Amino acid sequence: MNIFRLCGDMSHLAAIIILLLKMWKTRSVAGISGKSQILFATVFTARYLDLFTSFISIYNTCMKVFFIGTVYFTIYLIYMKFKATYDSNHDSFRVEFLIVPVGGLAFLVNHEFAPLEIIWTFSIYLESVAILPQLFMISKTGEAETITSHYLFALGSYRALYLCNWIYRYYAEGFFDLIAVVAGVVQTILYCDFFYLYITKVMKGKKISLPA
């Protein structure tokens, strides 16, 4: 563990808590993409299959349980409890255009042609594009609530911090995983446009409103 990875995990944790607070306080899931949350649930389920088989640390296990538990609770809030506020018309990204290519790529490019390794690779590739339905929804509605912007900023920062973690681990431990790094770079790049809007607007107290 290093400071970059710890900050990354905390940023990820903060994003999930911000999202849950937004939903619970406003009792609304307006502006939130249910499809992205379903993709995140797939990512966590595929990545944490070893939750019960391999023990890394208390921290690792607690975080995995928390991430899996909260993402399914978020899906419950979107599609059941606050279903009336779910904007399905604007949440229209075709996720099959993500899952099929990512699934194929995981078969072709991986470290080892073994079931658990391919599933893990699939979760890494899927996570890098899982936010697209959410960003697509914001571009369609033309705006994002400020609290949703904070959620996205924390979520985008998490993988950017992981990139720093991999740089650190490369020099400190000689550790390097090309698949995780490339997917992490793609994932962070997808947020750049949003980061720009967040820093130039939200930090000045304005709302994010894209030219619709």
Add this chain to the structure above:
Amino acid sequence: DPAELVKDEL
């Protein structure tokens, strides 16, 4: 083998 190492990350 990098595949073994990375599994200690979330």
